[in-house]
Amino acid sequence: MLNADRTDPATLREAIATELLAARDRTAGLTDCVEDHDLTAQHSPLMSPLVWDLAHIGNQEELWLLRNVGGHDPMHPEIDPLYDAFEHPRAERPSLPLLPPDEARRYAHEVRGRVLDLLEASPLEGAPLLDAGFAFGMIAQHEQQHDETMLITHQLRQGAAVLAAPPPPAVPADRLPAEVLVPAGPFTMGTDTEPWALDNERPAHRVELPAYWLDTVPVTNAAYLAFVEDGGYREPRWWTPAGWEHRAQAGLTAPLFWSRDGGQWLRRRFGTVEPVPPDEPVLHVSWYEADAYARWAGRRLPTEAEWEKAARFDPASGRSRRYPWGDEPPAAEHANLGQRHLQPAPAGSYPEGTAPCGARQLIGDVWEWTASDFLPYPGFAPWPYKEYSEVFFGPEYKVLRGGSFAVAPVACRGTFRNWDYPVRRQIFAGFRTARSADAASGTEGA
Ligand SMILES: [Fe+2]
Numbered sequence: 001m002l003n004a005d006r007t008d009p010a011t012l013r014e015a016i017a018t019e020l021l022a023a024r025d026r027t028a029g030l031t032d033c034v035e036d037h038d039l040t041a042q043h044s045p046l047m048s049p050l051v052w053d054l055a056h057i058g059n060q061e062e063l064w065l066l067r068n069v070g071g072h073d074p075m076h077p078e079i080d081p082l083y084d085a086f087e088h089p090r091a092e093r094p095s096l097p098l099l100p101p102d103e104a105r106r107y108a109h110e111v112r113g114r115v116l117d118l119l120e121a122s123p124l125e126g127a128p129l130l131d132a133g134f135a136f137g138m139i140a141q142h143e144q145q146h147d148e149t150m151l152i153t154h155q156l157r158q159g160a161a162v163l164a165a166p167p168p169p170a171v172p173a174d175r176l177p178a179e180v181l182v183p184a185g186p187f188t189m190g191t192d193t194e195p196w197a198l199d200n201e202r203p204a205h206r207v208e209l210p211a212y213w214l215d216t217v218p219v220t221n222a223a224y225l226a227f228v229e230d231g232g233y234r235e236p237r238w239w240t241p242a243g244w245e246h247r248a249q250a251g252l253t254a255p256l257f258w259s260r261d262g263g264q265w266l267r268r269r270f271g272t273v274e275p276v277p278p279d280e281p282v283l284h285v286s287w288y289e290a291d292a293y294a295r296w297a298g299r300r301l302p303t304e305a306e307w308e309k310a311a312r313f314d315p316a317s318g319r320s321r322r323y324p325w326g327d328e329p330p331a332a333e334h335a336n337l338g339q340r341h342l343q344p345a346p347a348g349s350y351p352e353g354t355a356p357c358g359a360r361q362l363i364g365d366v367w368e369w370t371a372s373d374f375l376p377y378p379g380f381a382p383w384p385y386k387e388y389s390e391v392f393f394g395p396e397y398k399v400l401r402g403g404s405f406a407v408a409p410v411a412c413r414g415t416f417r418n419w420d421y422p423v424r425r426q427i428f429a430g431f432r433t434a435r436s437a438d439a440a441s442g443t444e445g446a
Pocket of ligand 1: 085142146
């Protein structure tokens with residue numbers, strides 16, 4: 001994982017190679033565990049066949065590193081259009097003449113061999129794509145993001161479990177307050193210095209916020225179940241008009257992958273059906289459901305700025321940290337990241353990842369829906385291409401923060417922004433709630 005102060009080219013080369021290797025190991029783990037017919041099948045119209053992701057990873061790596069950075073000629077120009085995400089929506093991809101699994105693997109492997117040679121020879125400075133190894137870092141993040149996408153495909157896939165991982169560590173016994181106060185004041189949002197930050201995280205800018213209270217931990221299954229059992233899905237008053245219309249039309253009655261068996265709620269998780277664990281953060285809820293829960297609870301979703309201030313602002317120094325716990329890269333004791341576990345850790349886990357405000361699990365476990373639309377920061381400039389973020393800005397996408405158990409440390413930081421449609425439920429998303437501090441009633445100082 002790249003440190004902001006890692007400038008020595010040999011160390012940087014080694015860090016890049018480690019990240020590329022880690023991503024490829026994970027890709028192999030997600031694609032070698034199923035038969036070829038599972039790789040070429042479409043497990044949900046929302047997802048690509050796994051074999052598409054596999055060759056698309058290699059194709060983007062070839063495009064950005066071998067062609068744009070290295071100046072190489074295209075290896076197989078005829079396949080480029082097949083793996084252009086903007087040319088073919090996911091539902092269309094199974095009908096394309098995609099590379100079969102063996103050829104897709106061979107292609108990605110061949111690209112990687114040439115990339116490692118290029119890395120060895122690269123000065124890693126002197127051009128914007130090269131500075132601090134940016135293009136290499138972007139490609140390592142891209143592969144890890146597709147690995148998360150492929151893990152979602154695994155979750156949607158029917159059939160017996162093929163993935164395994166140990167459960168998260170036991171939750172510490174300390175008693176936490178239900179919510180933490182973030183006092184009023186300015187903080188620095190976004191970044192100018194994070195070397196592998198993407199365009200939408202830039203530039204750093206000052207944001208002034210009134211005081212607010214934020215849930216110490218993400219909303220748990222038990223808390224969410226109280227909303228379900230209180231008739232939350234039958235009461236239009238908790239929902240926005242668009243949310244209610246969607247709820248009715250999609251027939252939503254509980255989080256995705258939940259089912260009721262007599263008096264018990266069960267969930268399906270990577271091919272295993274098990275009782276819903278009460279103390280885990282709720283997962284697989286849409287923005288509409290998160291928003292309705294918050295209203296039912298007498299609260300609201302935090303804005304994106306509120307989320308980031310809670311995660312990064314250190315009142316002692318007045319500066320914004322890279323992560324809630326400080327500037328050092330995520331380690332196993334800080335956060336549930338990198339698919340080390342195939343589920344979120346119980347609420348209250350990872351005391352060593354606590355933010356200065358006292359909130360836990362802001363990074364890792366579940367993506368957290370925020371109240372905010374996906375919009376550019378003041379002074380935004382598209383980089384290195386318009387389609388990375390700019391074409392998605394607007395009110396149709398909501399911002400998610402923090403990263404899930406499926407997100408790799410290289411693709412996760414306090415400034416990282418994810419976005420999706422408010423109806424999406426297959427992603428590894430949950431939420432926490434907030435409320436504005438009412439200075440008049442004295443709760444701000446409580
Ligand atoms: Fe992609």
